[in-house]
Amino acid sequence: MTPEDLFVMDAQTLEYLRSPKLYKPSACTPLFLACYQKKDAGAIIHTHSQNAVICSLVFGDEFRIANIEQIKAIPSGKVDPVTKKPMALSFFDTLKIPIIENMAHEDELIDDLHKTFKDYPDTCAVIVRRHGIFVWGPTIDKAKIFNEAIDYLMELAIKMYQMGIPPDCGIGEEKKHLKMASP
Amino acid sequence: MTPEDLFVMDAQTLEYLRSPKLYKPSACTPLFLACYQKKDAGAIIHTHSQNAVICSLVFGDEFRIANIEQIKAIPSGKVDPVTKKPMALSFFDTLKIPIIENMAHEDELIDDLHKTFKDYPDTCAVIVRRHGIFVWGPTIDKAKIFNEAIDYLMELAIKMYQMGIPPDCGIGEEKKHLKMASP
Amino acid sequence: MTPEDLFVMDAQTLEYLRSPKLYKPSACTPLFLACYQKKDAGAIIHTHSQNAVICSLVFGDEFRIANIEQIKAIPSGKVDPVTKKPMALSFFDTLKIPIIENMAHEDELIDDLHKTFKDYPDTCAVIVRRHGIFVWGPTIDKAKIFNEAIDYLMELAIKMYQMGIPPDCGIGEEKKHLKMASP
Amino acid sequence: MTPEDLFVMDAQTLEYLRSPKLYKPSACTPLFLACYQKKDAGAIIHTHSQNAVICSLVFGDEFRIANIEQIKAIPSGKVDPVTKKPMALSFFDTLKIPIIENMAHEDELIDDLHKTFKDYPDTCAVIVRRHGIFVWGPTIDKAKIFNEAIDYLMELAIKMYQMGIPPDCGIGEEKKHLKMASP
Numbered sequence: 182m183t184p185e186d187l188f189v190m191d192a193q194t195l196e197y198l199r200s201p202k203l204y205k206p207s208a209c210t211p212l213f214l215a216c217y218q219k220k221d222a223g224a225i226i227h228t229h230s231q232n233a234v235i236c237s238l239v240f241g242d243e244f245r246i247a248n249i250e251q252i253k254a255i256p257s258g259k260v261d262p263v264t265k266k267p268m269a270l271s272f273f274d275t276l277k278i279p280i281i282e283n284m285a286h287e288d289e290l291i292d293d294l295h296k297t298f299k300d301y302p303d304t305c306a307v308i309v310r311r312h313g314i315f316v317w318g319p320t321i322d323k324a325k326i327f328n329e330a331i332d333y334l335m336e337l338a339i340k341m342y343q344m345g346i347p348p349d350c351g352i353g354e355e356k357k358h359l360k361m362a363s364p
Numbered sequence: 365m366t367p368e369d370l371f372v373m374d375a376q377t378l379e380y381l382r383s384p385k386l387y388k389p390s391a392c393t394p395l396f397l398a399c400y401q402k403k404d405a406g407a408i409i410h411t412h413s414q415n416a417v418i419c420s421l422v423f424g425d426e427f428r429i430a431n432i433e434q435i436k437a438i439p440s441g442k443v444d445p446v447t448k449k450p451m452a453l454s455f456f457d458t459l460k461i462p463i464i465e466n467m468a469h470e471d472e473l474i475d476d477l478h479k480t481f482k483d484y485p486d487t488c489a490v491i492v493r494r495h496g497i498f499v500w501g502p503t504i505d506k507a508k509i510f511n512e513a514i515d516y517l518m519e520l521a522i523k524m525y526q527m528g529i530p531p532d533c534g535i536g537e538e539k540k541h542l543k544m545a546s547p
Numbered sequence: 548m549t550p551e552d553l554f555v556m557d558a559q560t561l562e563y564l565r566s567p568k569l570y571k572p573s574a575c576t577p578l579f580l581a582c583y584q585k586k587d588a589g590a591i592i593h594t595h596s597q598n599a600v601i602c603s604l605v606f607g608d609e610f611r612i613a614n615i616e617q618i619k620a621i622p623s624g625k626v627d628p629v630t631k632k633p634m635a636l637s638f639f640d641t642l643k644i645p646i647i648e649n650m651a652h653e654d655e656l657i658d659d660l661h662k663t664f665k666d667y668p669d670t671c672a673v674i675v676r677r678h679g680i681f682v683w684g685p686t687i688d689k690a691k692i693f694n695e696a697i698d699y700l701m702e703l704a705i706k707m708y709q710m711g712i713p714p715d716c717g718i719g720e721e722k723k724h725l726k727m728a729s730p
Numbered sequence: 731m732t733p734e735d736l737f738v739m740d741a742q743t744l745e746y747l748r749s750p751k752l753y754k755p756s757a758c759t760p761l762f763l764a765c766y767q768k769k770d771a772g773a774i775i776h777t778h779s780q781n782a783v784i785c786s787l788v789f790g791d792e793f794r795i796a797n798i799e800q801i802k803a804i805p806s807g808k809v810d811p812v813t814k815k816p817m818a819l820s821f822f823d824t825l826k827i828p829i830i831e832n833m834a835h836e837d838e839l840i841d842d843l844h845k846t847f848k849d850y851p852d853t854c855a856v857i858v859r860r861h862g863i864f865v866w867g868p869t870i871d872k873a874k875i876f877n878e879a880i881d882y883l884m885e886l887a888i889k890m891y892q893m894g895i896p897p898d899c900g901i902g903e904e905k906k907h908l909k910m911a912s913p
Contacts, residue, residue, distance in 0.1 A: 229516070231516070234432065234433075234520060235520075235523055238524065238527070238529060238538045239542065248860055249860050250860060272861075283455060283535075284455075285455050310535075311431055311535065312433035333778070333780070337780055337783060341787065344787070344892075355787045356790075359788065414703055414706065417615065418703075418707075421712060421721045422725065424722075466614075466638060468637055468638050493718075494615050494718065495638075496616060595799060597889065600798065600886060601893075648901075649799060650821070677798050
């Protein structure tokens with residue numbers, strides 16, 4: 182990817198200041214804009230991750246996982262009262278990511294996306310059922326870290342589910358749920 | 365791969381204009397020719413993808429998957445009445461790929477291949493049972509995109525199948541089929 | 548790997564003509580020698596492939612898979628009466644690879660290896676239970692192709708087994724064995 | 731990774747002699763120090779391996795696997811009476827790795843880590859439940875080999891578990907445990 186491959190848009194007027202010759206703007210542009218404008222995103226990652234699709238088939242309107250170390254890579258939405266820096270989730274927290282229904286075209290997802298901004302003010306991601314996931318962060322580096330951590334957690338949740346363990350079950354409760362006797 | 369590694373054939377006379385020293389023509393040559401001649405293919409990809417083999421063992425004479433975003437990467441065979449450009453499948457469509465029986469030698473597949481051209485005039489791929497898949501497109505770039513999208517969809521279909529979910533089940537029907545209670 | 552990393556041994560006297568400074572000869576040396584001497588091998592590949600280990604746990608004294616296109620990459624041991632070239636297995640053949648028991652040290656496998664040379668005169672591979680696999684060929688390129696094809700077939704066989712399908716079941720018989728109803 | 735990315739600490743005074751500009755010391759520093767001081771480690775590897783997390787969910791306070799060739803890559807803690815070199819586990823041994831409970835912060839793991847040093851004097855690794863694994867060795871090369879071998883063994887153990895085979899079951903006992911009839 183080179184600078185010439187990027188679209189450059191004026192954040193005020195929403196006019197394209199520069200467009201690559203080969204590409205047309207993503208159908209997700211209104212969704213990206215919503216994240217930039219309402220969530221102070223510095224970068225947004227969108228994938229068709231199979232882990233996101235499977236989680237959306239298996240779980241309801243929310244993806245939940247708890248008590249896994251990797252959760253500590255995800256921001257909690259809280260700010261440290263002393264350092265004023267954003268705080269991450271703790272090991273004992275439950276990560277909750279909303280799952281919205283897919284539509285024929287990406288721009289039709291905009292209303293549900295705005296709804297999740299209201300219902301999940303601290304989320305940095307939205308799963309779209311049978312489609313994939315949107316993950317954002319203050320910088321591209323942070324967005325990449327959040328996306329990798331969430332994909333790891335969705336992959337782990339599917340493995341837990343397949344063994345009968347609810348991904349948000351309490352510490353020490355997992356053995357009760359195991360589908361097979363522990364050898 | 366260098367230009368010297370390629371066979372060059374006259375499309376009219378079917379004579380080889382140039383042949384690499386090290387290789388002999390693929391046993392699939394008659395199948396490739398059929399795709400070039402009857403389907404206007406610009407490139408054909410053939411793999412022994414395990415996802416194709418497993419789908420051919422699990423499903424009958426057709427691979428079907430519906431209501432998954434990635435389906436939108438596959439051409440529908442229809443042409444946009446305004447832009448005159450080929451249209452892709454929509455999210456609500458069902459992708460159908462024919463599965464034909466394998467034979468001792470690739471050239472014996474030619475009759476069944478021609479039959480799928482008639483029965484599935486819009487398909488850009490044919491799965492060969494216990495063997496693999498053929499995918500074609502107007503250019504090598506398009507063929508590669510179609511092949512990657514179909515492989516993703518076959519991989520996803522197997523995961524859905526293993527969880528009890530028919531890959532072509534209706535939106536919202538998936539929970540009914542889940543082999544395990546949603547945690 | 549550079550030429551300096553290789554041991555060079557006189558095939559007659561079994562003396563090392565050159566040894567790398569950093570390494571000691573593999574504990575598998577007697578097994579490699581047996582393949583060079585008795586099987587006309589030009590190269591031998593040894594891995595701890597998890598697919599080989601799982602196959603050795605699941606199957607008895609023989610790994611069998613039939614009616615899969617990739618089998619055609621494996622030599623049959625027969626020679627074409629016209630071209631005098633080695634012939635591969637056909638799609639309708641059954642690939643059979645012996646599985647021998649592991650021992651405390653690699654050199655103790657030598658008797659069982661010689662036994663498989665007698666019982667499976669055409670095999671180009673031996674699986675060692677709970678250990679891995681040895682694959683040989685007339686050249687390093689061929690050995691690599693055989694190893695990759697066998698690993699593909701063992702991986703596929705495990706997937707078939709997990710779905711209830713015996714890897715050597717007849718064409719069209721697979722649906723009878725499926726553990727779940729075809730969706 | 732460049733030398734500038736590393737922290738340099740005085741092993742006696744525990745003062746940082748040099749710190750990279752961009753990073754802050756790992757929260758695992760007290761755990762690393764304990765391994766350097768009490769276990770003569772030359773290097774420690776810490777991962778959030780999903781294989782370690784799944785093993786910690788499925789097994790109790792100890793991960794055990796036996797009679798697998800790859801075990802021979804792990805040190806036994808014994809020293810060869812003749813060569814005075816450290817001896818590896820044998821094929822017939824059982825590898826045992828302790829599993830400790832996770833805490834809110836890495837430094838709180840220190841007491842349990844010291845306890846495993848006492849209870850498992852020969853272990854070169856500790857699994858932390860719902861978190862990951864710590865692996866150490868006399869050099870970074872050895873630590874890397876141990877970590878790769880243990881990850882391979884944990885991955886294999888999960889596959890065995892999913893097929894119903896206890897990873898530490900006796901040789902020849904595996905068929906009794908198989909959840910599905912051998913085809």
